[in-house]
Amino acid sequence: xxxNEIISLQNIAVSFDGEPVLKDFNLQIGEGEFVTLLGPSGxxxxxxxxxxxxxxxxxxxxxxxxxxxxxxxxxxxxxxNTIFQKYALFPHLxxxxxxxxxxxxxxxxxxxxxxxVRRMLEMVNLTGFARRNVNQLSGGQQQRVxxxxxxxxGPKVLxxxxxxxxxxxxxxxxxxVELKKIQKQTGITFVFVTHDQEEALSMSDTVVVMDKGRxxxxxxxxxxxxxxxxxFVADFIGESNILDGVMAGDYLAEFAGKxxxxxxxxxxxxxxxxxxxxxxxxxxxxPQQAELSGTVVSVTFKGVHYEIIVDVHGFKWxxxxxxxxxxxxxxxxxxxxxxxxxxxxxxxxxMFGDYSSFSDEMEGLLNSPEGKGQ
Amino acid sequence: MKAKRAAVPYxxxxxxxxxxxxxxxxxxxxxxxxxxxxxxxxxxxxxYSNVFVRSIWLGAVATAVSLLIGYPVAYIxxxxxxxxxxxxxxxxxxxxxxxFLLRTYAxxxxxxxxxxxxxLLEALGLGRVHMINTQGAVVVGMVYNYVPxxxxxxYSVLAKMDPSVIEAAQDLGASQARVFWRVVLxxxxxxxxxxxxxxxxxxxxxxxxxxxxxxxxxxxIGDLIDMQFLGSSYNPNLGSAISLVLMVLILICMGIxxxxxxxxxxxxxxxx
Ligand SMILES: Nc1ncnc2c1ncn2[C@@H]1O[C@H](COP(=O)(O)OP(=O)(O)OP(=O)(O)O)[C@@H](O)[C@H]1O
Ligand SMILES: [Mg+2]
Numbered sequence: 004x005x006x007n008e009i010i011s012l013q014n015i016a017v018s019f020d021g022e023p024v025l026k027d028f029n030l031q032i033g034e035g036e037f038v039t040l041l042g043p044s045g046x047x048x049x050x051x052x053x054x055x056x057x058x059x060x061x062x063x064x065x066x067x068x069x070x071x072x073x074x075x076x077x078x079x080x081x082x083x084n085t086i087f088q089k090y091a092l093f094p095h096l097x098x099x100x101x102x103x104x105x106x107x108x109x110x111x112x113x114x115x116x117x118x119x120v121r122r123m124l125e126m127v128n129l130t131g132f133a134r135r136n137v138n139q140l141s142g143g144q145q146q147r148v149x150x151x152x153x154x155x156x157g158p159k160v161l162x163x164x165x166x167x168x169x170x171x172x173x174x175x176x177x178x179x180v181e182l183k184k185i186q187k188q189t190g191i192t193f194v195f196v197t198h199d200q201e202e203a204l205s206m207s208d209t210v211v212v213m214d215k216g217r218x219x220x221x222x223x224x225x226x227x228x229x230x231x232x233x234x235f236v237a238d239f240i241g242e243s244n245i246l247d248g249v250m251a252g253d254y255l256a257e258f259a260g261k262x263x264x265x266x267x268x269x270x271x272x273x274x275x276x277x278x279x280x281x282x283x284x285x286x287x288x289x290p291q292q293a294e295l296s297g298t299v300v301s302v303t304f305k306g307v308h309y310e311i312i313v314d315v316h317g318f319k320w321x322x323x324x325x326x327x328x329x330x331x332x333x334x335x336x337x338x339x340x341x342x343x344x345x346x347x348x349x350x351x352x353x354m355f356g357d358y359s360s361f362s363d364e365m366e367g368l369l370n371s372p373e374g375k376g377q
Numbered sequence: 378m379k380a381k382r383a384a385v386p387y388x389x390x391x392x393x394x395x396x397x398x399x400x401x402x403x404x405x406x407x408x409x410x411x412x413x414x415x416x417x418x419x420x421x422x423x424x425y426s427n428v429f430v431r432s433i434w435l436g437a438v439a440t441a442v443s444l445l446i447g448y449p450v451a452y453i454x455x456x457x458x459x460x461x462x463x464x465x466x467x468x469x470x471x472x473x474x475x476x477f478l479l480r481t482y483a484x485x486x487x488x489x490x491x492x493x494x495x496x497l498l499e500a501l502g503l504g505r506v507h508m509i510n511t512q513g514a515v516v517v518g519m520v521y522n523y524v525p526x527x528x529x530x531x532y533s534v535l536a537k538m539d540p541s542v543i544e545a546a547q548d549l550g551a552s553q554a555r556v557f558w559r560v561v562l563x564x565x566x567x568x569x570x571x572x573x574x575x576x577x578x579x580x581x582x583x584x585x586x587x588x589x590x591x592x593x594x595x596x597x598i599g600d601l602i603d604m605q606f607l608g609s610s611y612n613p614n615l616g617s618a619i620s621l622v623l624m625v626l627i628l629i630c631m632g633i634x635x636x637x638x639x640x641x642x643x644x645x646x647x648x649x
Contacts (some may be wrong), residue, residue, distance in 0.1 A: 078547040091541040095563045105549035108559070156549055293404045325581055 007034040009192050010055060010160060015064035017050055017216075025052050025216045028064070030158075032194060032209075034197035037186055041203040042213035043067045047089060047153070048196040051213075055194065056085045068160075080191045088196075090149040092137045098148055099133040105156035108284045109145030123151040126185065142169045146178070154185070160192045167202065179206055200240050204228060211238070212236050233349035237279040244285075244320050245355050248278040248345070256345055257314060261294045263338060265346040277346040285322040287311070299328045312358050313377035319357040329358070379492030405617035418618035425601060425619065432597040433627075435512060435624065436581035439519035440527075443576045444569065445519065452561075454528075455535035466532070468523050480588050482516055488514050488590065510592030518586040526575035534568030535561075570634060578627055598623050 013026035021368045023271050028341075038246050040048045046168045053059040054066060055288035057078035073081060084105070100107075102120045111119075124130050127147035132140070137148060146166060153161055165180070183206055186193050197203050203210050203222040212219045212227060220232040223235045231237035234245050248258030251267035258278045264347050270276065297315035304310075308323045313334060320336060329336055409415045454465045472480065487493050487509040495505045508514050538561070544559045562569075584599030591597075598619060605616030 056548060058547075077548050078544070079552055083548075085544060085545070087541050089539075089541055091539065091545040091566075093542060093560060095547070095560075095566075104546070104551075104559075108549060108551045108555055152545075152549070233479075 008032070009034040009036075009068065010194070011067040012051070012054065013065050013067065015061045015066075016285060017054065017059060017061050025054075025061070025244050028216070028218065030218065030221070031210060032192060034159075035190050035192055035207045037193045037195065037206060038185070038211060039197060039203040039207035039209070039348045040211050040213060041197060041200060041239075042219075043198060045195065047211045047216045048198075050215060051165055052085065052194060052196060053165050055160070056083055056162055059076045067209055071250075082158055083160045083162060084153040084156050085154050085162040086149050086164060086167070088164040090145045090150070092145055093305070094150055096137070097133070098129065098135050098137060099350045100138070101137055101148055102155050104152060109156075115225060118295055119155055122154045124253075126154070127151045127181075143171075143174045143178075146170065150185075154189070154191075158191060160194065163193060163195045165196050165198070167197070175202075182206070201375055204240070212239060214239075230344065231279060231346065234277050234279075234351040234353075234355050235349070237277075237344075238351075238355035242282045242321055242323070243355075244280045244282065244357065246278045246280075246318070246357075247353070248276050249362055250274050252343065254340075256343055258264065259355055263343055264295070264340045265341075265343040265345060266340055271346070275348055277348060277352050279344040279346060280342055282310070282323040282346075283308075283319040284338070285320070286337035287322060287324050287326065287328060288335045288337045290333045290335040295338070296333060296335040299330050299334060301347060302330055319359045321358045390426060399413055402607065402617045402620055405614050406615060406621045407618075408610075418614050420621070421615055422618050422622050424596070425598075427596055428596060428601055428625070429622070431512075432599075432623075433580050433630075435519070435587075435597065436577055436583075437513055439516045439523065439580045440573055440577040442516060443519045443524045443527040444573065447491065447524050447531055448569075449468040449571060450529035450534055451528045454532050454536075462536070469528050473525055474522075476583070477522065480522065482584055483519065484518050485509065485589055488517070509570060510594065512591065512595055515587050515591040515595055515597075517581045517591040519583060522586065523576045523580055526579075530571040530575065531565060531568040536564045570637075573634060577630065581627060582623060597648075 007101055010030075010032040012028055012030040015025055016023065017025040027045075028051070030051075040051055042048055050059055054061055057073070057076060061074065063074055066072065068081065068083075079172050093104065096104065099120055102123050103116050106116045106119060120133070121130070127150055129144065129147055129151065132144065132148075137145060140148065146169065150166065163182075167178050170178060182193075182195075187190075195203075195206065200251060204227070209221060209225045211221050212225055214235050220227055220236045222230070227236065227240055230249060231240060231243075235242045237245055246258045248256050250267070250270035250273065251257045251262055252272065253270075254265055254278070256263050256265045256267070256278060295315050297313040297320065300312045300319065301312045302309050305323075308325050309327055309329050311322050311324060313320045313322060313336065315336065322336065380546070402444060407414055408414070409417070413476055422431050451467070454462055454469075457465065483490075485638060489495070490507060490509060494508070499505055542564070543556055543560060546556045581597075582599045582602075583597060584603045587595055587597040589601055602616050602623075604610050605612045605619065
């Protein structure tokens with residue numbers, strides 16, 4: 004990964020019809036980096052890409068490219084190419100001419116155009132499709148034409164807006180590998196948009212988690228998964244049990260009515276916090292061996308593991324285990340110090356809780372004084 | 378089966394109002410007034426070749442002018458905000474609600490030697506220009522009457538055009554002019570073709586407009602046919618023959634147009 008900063012968004016704010024869409028948005032992207040914008044629908048991912056591409060003028064803030072301010076530069080003069088959410092191929096041109104479009108506009112030599120287009124079509128596995136009409140291609144093939152068209156221009160930065168959204172799971176996985184390979188080969192900086200967290204974690208160098216027009220967390224996939232900054236990130240990335248807790252002191256967290264040793268320190272005495280425990284970190288043990296125990300409410304087979312919902316005094320925990328547990332059985336939940344992740348309280352605290360919607364015993368939760376974990 | 382039965386009334390309608398009249402035209406064109414077979418009518422049509430040439434020429438000029446005016450108008454309407462689009466469309470339709478004759482009369486008084494425009498030119502010290510009873514006046518009348526038929530098909534293709542395709546072209550480095558020549562225009566070709574058809578066909582066969590604005594010297598085929606059925610030189614057989622030849626000529630013109638369209642959609646747009 005290069006150290007040079009190729010794109011920088013500084014203090015960007017955008018609103019449409021008075022509705023703020025991006026707020027106080029700061030993002031630095033290094034040359035050759037694979038950055039993914041991840042967030043729920045409507046959080047402003049496409050808008051962020053459109054600002055980089057030049058299709059949206061921010062109300063506030065500036066966009067820099069290689070250190071030069073490009074806020075007012077029109078899209079056609081930016082060394083950035085986009086793969087649009089809906090492929091946006093030219094319906095009046097065949098596959099070859101679609102891919103050649105950028106080079107024709109830049110008045111490249113015919114021999115160079117021929118050679119580059121062939122190379123691009125080969126790269127996306129569409130050799131032999133050059134003369135086809137784009138309307139006769141399948142969604143996956145159109146997608147690959149869009150990729151070839153953007154890459155043929157030799158951009159410094161490629162913006163990809165959910166490029167794999169329309170593909171079936173198998174093709175999606177193949178294309179993920181393919182895109183990652185292309186990115187490594189060409190060294191082009193990728194800014195990739197998705198709302199599929201698995202895709203984001205497996206492909207990126209850096210993940211930017213967004214919600215409601217704000218960046219919630221920027222970090223490597225490992226950081227984002229293991230050290231979520233707030234309840235939103237914890238809930239959005241992977242499965243998590245999120246509980247209200249307090250820090251009884253350094254390395255000592257209190258939640259679910261018990262005290263647990265943990266690895267976090269530096270909080271104020273008795274500071275309220277959010278506690279995250281990943282389902283795969285919890286060990287199912289005999290009840291007497293663990294601090295917490297509860298009744299198995301439901302078991303779902305997921306292929307690799309079982310997804311087990313356990314009712315502990317009304318709070319529904321999810322655990323993932325390769326061993327089957329019978330519904331109605333009493334089991335203990337073993338939680339080690341490094342399984343506990345402590346987060347500061349945020350606007351998202353209390354919005355995400357347990358897995359009660361997984362079970363059909365909602366009433367049990369509603370009647371319980373420990374409903375939200377405390 | 379149901380669908381087939383439902384189609385019967387339309388079938389009957391088509392036979393009565395399309396097939397039968399066509400056959401009648403054919404029949405009259407190839408018979409004398411006594412009902413005997415003859416090729417004389419078709420042969421006589423040749424005498425009016427200058428009228429045919431003039432009609433096709435004026436029709437083509439009016440179509441070209443309509444395209445030049447209609448395309449930018451349609452483009453602008455398609456690019457304005459949705460709430461304004463319907464207002465602008467209404468403005469285009471509004472004159473069409475006025476009677477056709479009335480509209481053309483209005484142009485007469487505007488274009489007359491002592492008409493409004495000439496009075497204005499005089500007042501501005503530019504001198505009077507003879508406009509009425511010229512081919513230019515006929516073209517003006519046709520464009521005014523038929524330009525909405527150019528605007529509507531163009532507007533409908535331009536409004537349906539996916540804006541992300543235009544953004545894709547900009548993204549790939551095309552300036553506004555290039556985006557227009559390489560993407561917008563080629564993609565709007567179906568609208569251009571149908572607009573040309575909708576204007577050219579009625580323009581070539583127009584009458585009244587040519588009589589009112591063109592004077593006696595600029596008669597068109599429509600006037601000629603009119604004369605054979607209602608006018609002084611009553612001869613429905615010759616009128617039918619002229620109609621037939623006109624129909625064939627228009628079909629040929631349209632055939633050439635469609636050829637052009639096919640070439641356009643397969644090729645690479647207009648190089649710029
Ligand atoms: N041109 C526009 N005019 C008005 N509102 C807009 C416009 N573009 C986007 N928005 C609004 O801005 C918000 C963010 O939109 P954006 O397209 O960036 O979301 P997104 O994160 O890409 O969502 P998705 O995952 O569904 O594609 C949405 O609430 C959307 O309705
Ligand atoms: Mg989007």
